[in-house]
Amino acid sequence: MSATVDWTALLAAAQGAMARAYAPYSHFRVGAALLTENGLVVTGCNVENASYGLTICAERNAVFAAVAQGETRFLAICIATENDAPVAPCGACRQVLVEFQPSFEVRSYARGPEGLQQTTATLLPHAFTKSDFVKP
Numbered sequence: 001m002s003a004t005v006d007w008t009a010l011l012a013a014a015q016g017a018m019a020r021a022y023a024p025y026s027h028f029r030v031g032a033a034l035l036t037e038n039g040l041v042v043t044g045c046n047v048e049n050a051s052y053g054l055t056i057c058a059e060r061n062a063v064f065a066a067v068a069q070g071e072t073r074f075l076a077i078c079i080a081t082e083n084d085a086p087v088a089p090c091g092a093c094r095q096v097l098v099e100f101q102p103s104f105e106v107r108s109y110a111r112g113p114e115g116l117q118q119t120t121a122t123l124l125p126h127a128f129t130k131s132d133f134v135k136p
C-alpha cells in the first residue's frame with residue numbers, strides 16, 4: 001500500500017495547508033493532507049476560535065473536506081507541524097480517522113526529515129466503530 005503513496009508530495013501538500021492555518025492563540029500551526037483511494041489529495045489546517053473550544057484540528061478538517069467531496073476511502077494522511085519533533089493526531093482526530101475503514105497509514109513530520117510512522121489502527125486500538133452498533 002505504501003508503494004502507491006508519494007509521501008514527498010503529500011508532505012508538501014500538508015505543509016502548504018499548515019501555512020494557511022489559523023492559530024492566533026496557540027501559534028501551533030498544523031497541516032494535514034489526506035490521499036484518497038481515487039488519487040485525490042485533500043488538505044486541512046487547524047482553525048482556532050476566540051471561543052477556544054470551537055477550535056478544530058487539521059486532521060478532522062481534512063477528513064470532513066474529503067467527505068464533502070465524495071471521498072470516504074483513504075490510503076494515507078500526512079501531518080505537518082513546525083515542531084521540533086513530529087506529533088501524533090489527538091484523540092478526537094484518531095476517532096474520526098477510523099470512521100470509514102479499519103486502517104490506513106499516518107505519517108507526521110516536523111521541521112526535520114525524520115517522520116513518525118503509524119497507522120490509524122495502531123493509534124486507536126479497540127476503537128468504537130459503526131460495527132459496534134446493534135443492528136435495528
Ligand code: THU
Pocket residue numbers: 023026028029030045046047048055056057058059087088089090093
Ligand atoms: N492540533 C491539530 O490541528 N492537530 C493535532 O493533531 C493536535 C492539535 C491543533 C489544535 C489547536 O489549534 C492547536 O493545534 C493546539 O492544540
